[in-house]
Amino acid sequence: MAMDASSWVNFLLVFVRITTFMVTAPLFSGRQIPAHYKIGFSAALSVLCVGVMKEPVGSVSEATIVLLILKEFLVGIVLGMAANILFYAVQLAGSLIDLQIGFSMANLFDPTFGTNTQLTGRLKNILAILVLLSTNCHHLLIQGILASFDWITLKELVPAWSDGRLSTFLLECLTQMFMLGFMMAAPIIGTLFVVDVALGIIARIVPQMNIFAVMPPIKILLFFLIYIFILPSFFYLLKVLFDNMFESMYSILKIMGG
Numbered sequence: 018m019a020m021d022a023s024s025w026v027n028f029l030l031v032f033v034r035i036t037t038f039m040v041t042a043p044l045f046s047g048r049q050i051p052a053h054y055k056i057g058f059s060a061a062l063s064v065l066c067v068g069v070m071k072e073p074v075g076s077v078s079e080a081t082i083v084l085l086i087l088k089e090f091l092v093g094i095v096l097g098m099a100a101n102i103l104f105y106a107v108q109l110a111g112s113l114i115d116l117q118i119g120f121s122m123a124n125l126f127d128p129t130f131g132t133n134t135q136l137t138g139r140l141k142n143i144l145a146i147l148v149l150l151s152t153n154c155h156h157l158l159i160q161g162i163l164a165s166f167d168w169i170t171l172k173e174l175v176p177a178w179s180d181g182r183l184s185t186f187l188l189e190c191l192t193q194m195f196m197l198g199f200m201m202a203a204p205i206i207g208t209l210f211v212v213d214v215a216l217g218i219i220a221r222i223v224p225q226m227n228i229f230a231v232m233p234p235i236k237i238l239l240f241f242l243i244y245i246f247i248l249p250s251f252f253y254l255l256k257v258l259f260d261n262m263f264e265s266m267y268s269i270l271k272i273m274g275g
Contacts (some may be wrong), residue, residue: 026082027073030171032063034089038162041097043104044146044155062159066166072217074172085171092169092273095183099269102190103262107145107255108196111138117209118240119233141201141251148255154263161266162183168274182272190265197261201254204247205240212239 036059039045045055067073074085114120115135149155212235220228 023073023075024067026077027070027171028063028067029082029167030074030085030089031066031070032059033086034093034165035059035062035066035162037090038097038124039095041094041101042112042158042162043101044149045210046097046101062163066163070166070171071118077172087226088174089171093162094233095187095273096165096266096269099190099265100158100161100262102187103194103197103258103265104145106194106197106201106258107141108138109194111141113198113202114138114205114240117206118236145255145258146243148252149259154259157263158266162271163261165270168270182268186265186268186272189209193265197254197258201251205243208239208243209236212236230266 036056036228039055079087112135114137118137119135213232216228216232216235220226
């Protein structure tokens with residue numbers, strides 16, 4: 018059956034929101050996923066959604082279509098950003114640990130975020146993505162963007178852009194990101210700080226010891242021993258992070274849909 022002009026407009030608006038979400042949300046925004054796969058997946062979801070819209074857009078002017086496209090663009094980016102900000106806590110924790118242990122001199126390219134990251138940060142990112150996939154949380158991300166059409170219809174404006182509620186909530190998400198990142202890195206950073214103090218005292222007591230040759234191997238050995246013991250707590254913090262991530266998406270939908 019042929020599609021009329023209003024159906025194409027509805028498809029375009031749905032496609033813009035889903036595509037902008039895919040390029041900013043965790044996992045889907047990674048460069049390890051080719052761009053044409055993201056576009057094809059977004060188009061497939063758009064085809065499934067456009068036929069079940071509760072309040073589709075009818076015949077509107079070209080200027081209104083441009084404004085609606087801009088609104089869908091911002092809605093998709095804000096939803097993806099709210100989830101991705103908290104996911105950056107994993108990379109923050111790895112960067113803080115590597116700065117303390119000395120691994121920060123060896124940078125690796127992280128395709129998940131498209132930036133250079135340290136060794137521990139890359140390891141934590143891989144573990145977080147594996148947990149995300151193994152617990153089917155990526156299904157919840159897709160469910161979140163699809164549920165956004167029930168909260169924010171295609172022809173509805175978003176009054177939250179101008180009253181400050183949205184920016185305030187994103188700042189709260191940023192605060193949670195730093196808090197979770199410090200919580201993930203605190204055990205190792207605290208232990209390595211005690212090791213630095215102990216090695217400094219030894220260097221003062223035994224000045225003949227070449228502390229700069231002894232310190233790196235000792236810190237690396239202790240790092241791996243501690244990491245083995247605290248790995249279960251890292252997975253627990255990942256659960257907390259994912260819960261906060263989905264709660265932030267739900268809160269964003271309530272703010273923009275209210």
